[in-house]
Amino acid sequence: MKLQQKLAVQIPEMRQRVNKLLSESGDIVVGDVTIKQVYGGMRGVKCMVTDISYVDPNEGIRLRGHTISELLKLLPKPEGAEVPLVGGLYYLLLTGEVPTMAEAMEVEDELKARSEVPQHVFKILGFMAEKASPMNLFSTAIMLLETDSVFAARYDEGMQKEEYWEPMLEDSLNLVAKLPTIAAYIYRLKHMNGSIPKPDLNLDWGANFAHMMGIEDPDYKDLSRLYFIVHSDHESGNASAHATHMVASTLSDIYYAASAGMNGLAGPLHGRANQENLHWLLGVYDKYGRVPSKDELRQYAWDTLNAGQVIPGYGHAVLRKTDPRYTALHEFGKKHFPDDPIFKLADLLYEVVPDVLREQGKARNPWPNVDAISGTLQHHYGIQDCDSNGLCGFYTVLFGVSRVLGVSANAVWARALGQPIERPKSLTTAMLEEIVDKVQVA
Numbered sequence: 001m002k003l004q005q006k007l008a009v010q011i012p013e014m015r016q017r018v019n020k021l022l023s024e025s026g027d028i029v030v031g032d033v034t035i036k037q038v039y040g041g042m043r044g045v046k047c048m049v050t051d052i053s054y055v056d057p058n059e060g061i062r063l064r065g066h067t068i069s070e071l072l073k074l075l076p077k078p079e080g081a082e083v084p085l086v087g088g089l090y091y092l093l094l095t096g097e098v099p100t101m102a103e104a105m106e107v108e109d110e111l112k113a114r115s116e117v118p119q120h121v122f123k124i125l126g127f128m129a130e131k132a133s134p135m136n137l138f139s140t141a142i143m144l145l146e147t148d149s150v151f152a153a154r155y156d157e158g159m160q161k162e163e164y165w166e167p168m169l170e171d172s173l174n175l176v177a178k179l180p181t182i183a184a185y186i187y188r189l190k191h192m193n194g195s196i197p198k199p200d201l202n203l204d205w206g207a208n209f210a211h212m213m214g215i216e217d218p219d220y221k222d223l224s225r226l227y228f229i230v231h232s233d234h235e236s237g238n239a240s241a242h243a244t245h246m247v248a249s250t251l252s253d254i255y256y257a258a259s260a261g262m263n264g265l266a267g268p269l270h271g272r273a274n275q276e277n278l279h280w281l282l283g284v285y286d287k288y289g290r291v292p293s294k295d296e297l298r299q300y301a302w303d304t305l306n307a308g309q310v311i312p313g314y315g316h317a318v319l320r321k322t323d324p325r326y327t328a329l330h331e332f333g334k335k336h337f338p339d340d341p342i343f344k345l346a347d348l349l350y351e352v353v354p355d356v357l358r359e360q361g362k363a364r365n366p367w368p369n370v371d372a373i374s375g376t377l378q379h380h381y382g383i384q385d386c387d388s389n390g391l392c393g394f395y396t397v398l399f400g401v402s403r404v405l406g407v408s409a410n411a412v413w414a415r416a417l418g419q420p421i422e423r424p425k426s427l428t429t430a431m432l433e434e435i436v437d438k439v440q441v442a
């Protein structure tokens, strides 16, 4: 069934479920909040809801109930390909159902029909390219598309609240459709004077990105789809998803909201960790002129920690085991280029870093996250993260292209369920001290 029709059937049922929960059980307690959590980035505080994905600390992400490895088997694939269609994943994120090939292709066709990027975006990015980082360009490009927001226009006309999700979906499809061209254009501006091949209408959304990057190796098409699938969603508390949700909760449209999410993704503790990890690996490789020994790598890792820095790509706010997204990308590298020296180095890092972090005793999770391998795979295909002016972050743009799938699917459902403006409560330090005094007296 077509995406829009399917959602039109699902939304009233879901509204009923949520209304029942709220009216019959709205006052039931879900969890307590400690002072450590109030000061500690709200870690573990249960205060958001999404049905699109869930991160179990040990098992990792499930998207609509499916693990990454299940999804790679379940979702429809283009003929002869190893990795499924991203259009099929988007259908799953939005509807919760594994699409048939026809349903996945309907989404792919919708995206193709909406993929033309307005000329002003190319022009303005072109003016900025010399001085702006790839993530600045990416976030700006999303904002430049805002002029065409259907949601903003319909809101001004005075639409009913029940209808909000429809233009939100329209905008989301329009935005997602253009992202591969925008990302490839940013790369080409930085490295190839901004000339970009026309999208190939015979290719799917993910493969078209590879084509526009000028890489015709079919393996890179598979890697692009894989990359865009694994980074798409990671429940709603992560910084990019949460920022998007918060901004959208003010009834800003998806362009304002997703651009805010991308600004969060640009930080080194979040999506930029893929860039940091790759640069770290290249730094080690350059220092020794080869893959170092385990002892040398251990020392390098300690030097990083002793300099007060983090080891990028390791640790996580929720996960407590190896990230299954790391595993999926690692398997791809192992199958296609096990002898790539940087891939070997990333492998050696896995053998060294968890022990080092355990020995240091600070990180709650010593295992790798997705960013400990993703840059290595792009690097293998010759994709550079930095331009000749030293402006870096293209790998984070690729994370961002994928993350917009998840945050926009969430934004459509947030509108459908009438989620209100987000507004948690802040306290003062004196108030917390007062709470402590009262507890101690009692």
Ligand code: NMX
Residues within 6 Å of the ligand: 043, 268, 269, 270, 271, 273, 305, 309, 310, 311, 312, 313, 314, 315, 316, 317, 318, 362, 363, 364, 365, 369, 370, 371
């Ligand atoms: N290297 C060194 N120290 C670390 C690391 C690491 N990889 N991970 C955590 N720590 C430290 C952390 O800085 C903190 O130190 P302090 O008490 O001095 O402030 C301490 O260990 C406790 O932190 P955790 O509670 O384990 O982690 P938290 O939930 O606060 O932060 C991350 C999670 C992901 C921000 C953190 O593990 C980190 O900085 N990792 C490296 C950057 C990274 O890979 N980010 C990408 C995350 C995934 N993504 O795609 O967004």
Ligand code: MLT
Residues within 6 Å of the ligand: 233, 234, 237, 238, 239, 240, 270, 317, 318, 369
């Ligand atoms: C993500 O994919 O957003 C990261 O792993 C960070 C997180 O989940 O906190």
